[in-house]
Amino acid sequence: MNFNFLSPVSDLVVAHNELLSSQALGRKFKIHSLQNGMPDLDDVDIAIFGVLENRNDINYIGEEFQLDEIRKSLYGLFPGSWNTTIADLGDINKGESVEDTYFALKTAISILIKKKIIPIILGGTQDLTYANYRAYDNLMPMVNIVNVDSKFDLGDSTKPIKNNSFVGKVILDQPYNLFNYATIGYQTYFNSQEEIDLMDSLYFESYRLGQVSNDITIAEPVLRDANIVSIDLTSVKGSEVSLNQKYSPNGLDGKEICAISRYAGISNKVTSFGIYEYKPSKDDKITSMLVAQMIWYFIEGVNYRVNDDDFSEDRNYQKFITLVDSQELVFYKSNKTGRWWIEIPFLDEVNNKLKRHTLLPCMHQDYLDACNNKLPDRWYKAFQKNCV
Structure with a gap:
């Protein structure tokens, strides 16, 4: 299988993994490493990979980032009594252009879903959700997207795509495959009244931060109906994350974002799950551990999936x-x-x-x-x- 656009997990992380307990999660992963190459995907259920693309960030000033800290945190956790096989496929590096990165991401997701493997995408900027959505063009006629975000990210679809305006492209670019778009945890003061009215006029769903924090279970039916779940880490409140990740004093807390991740995992329809807008900083341990725990809860959810929507009997x-x-x-x-x-x-x-x-x-x-x-x-x- 041609995944030559994926670079292996760094030697540093692989060496760190060797020192972990034999019971640790990382020791049970199939890892794409420089030494062993791409693992066989025949019996894999979930595949994790990073996308090191952030050039469409509205605040982009040429900074690079990597995902080693998230991997170290994730590998060090212990699995539940799971029966899924998980692979870490490494990273998609920046392409010559952002469109090249989109193409690689779209290709990777499409290949994995056809093989009945659920991709977990660790991203740079959230506009990568657009490429994730386009991967479904030849997979299914209509798609439901759930965005866990403080903003709607609708933007002006006539302008070039950015991390705060990708949804306009999703709605208006052909082929038109979007059935429902739902935002969980939006904060009114970050969204113009025009965007709020547009969400209503398109009959899309939006759940305010206060509603979700008051009763997290309202997110479950929305996620049960989703095919693509995209989480923007700026939806998490500043006190829960490290310095560069801080965005707003208000937001979802660690328990709430992990509950949402678990609901996404339990959903029988969710076939891709992405966590975006990760910004490493020197005191990074807390953000990388939060992302690791979100992934853990998503995998936990997948292990507890039940086919309960057969109403023929x-x-x-x-x-x-x-x-x-x-x-x-x-x-x-x-x-x-x-x-x-x-x-x-x-x-x-x-x-x-x-x-x-x-x-x-x-x-x-x-x-x-x-x-x-x-x-x-x-x-x-x-x-x-x-x-x-």
């Missing part, structure tokens, strides 16, 4: 029907996991290419709200998108 679920303003709402509850879904009706007269989106993940609270004559917000937005 009655014994697998309970069905609940309720009326809201003469609109019949149909809910399903999995007997295996207790997770809930709501049916989205299809309009016969609409030429609809979203046949796979008949069931939308939701919460028990959505059912209780419907019983009190209140339409669930997620259902309303998905229904409106189906009408477009």
Whole structure:
């Protein structure tokens, strides 16, 4: 398999790994090293790789970075009772141009997903999410993206792509494959009113930091419906990270960002997971350990995936029907996991290419709200998108 654009994990990290306990996570990884070359991927379930691209940072001044500290922190953790095989494929270096890096990233993700391997991307700037999205062009007709971020990153799609404006390109560039875009943990004062209104008019989902911190479980149904999860480390509050990483006094705390990572892992639909905007600094231990723990929780989640959305057999679920303003709402509850879904009706007269989106993940609270004559917000937005 041609992965010649991936450079091996540094000798320093490989040597550090040899000194760890034989029970440590790094000792169980298949590692792309200078000495042993690219590992065989036949039985690999999850592949981690870095992308050392940050030239589209709006504040870029030529700085380089590497991911050694994250790897050291991750390798030193201990695995749970997992049954997944994990590989560390090394790094995609900066290409001649940013577009070259995008192409390499798109190619790597596409190859891995076709092999049923989940890529974990450790990034420079978050505009790499655009290349991640484009990797799905030939894989599936419609894609759901969840962005864990303090900003929407919509930007002006007519201008060159930057790390704060990649979503406009995702929405407007052909082919149009985006079905839903959701932002978790946005902070209102970092977003213009025009962007907030645009998110509403496109029926995209947005969850404010206060909502998420008040009840982290509201993120679970959104992540259960995602194909791509992209986390911007600037969504984490400044007190949780090292000097160069500090962005805002408010943000998600360590427990919340790890819970979100675990929800992403548990989701049966999530096929790629990226952590972006990593900025190393001299006192880097705390950020690298946080990123390592986020990866750990994502892998933990993948190990606890349960196929609970097969509603072809009655014994697998309970069905609940309720009326809201003469609109019949149909809910399903999995007997295996207790997770809930709501049916989205299809309009016969609409030429609809979203046949796979008949069931939308939701919460028990959505059912209780419907019983009190209140339409669930997620259902309303998905229904409106189906009408477009």
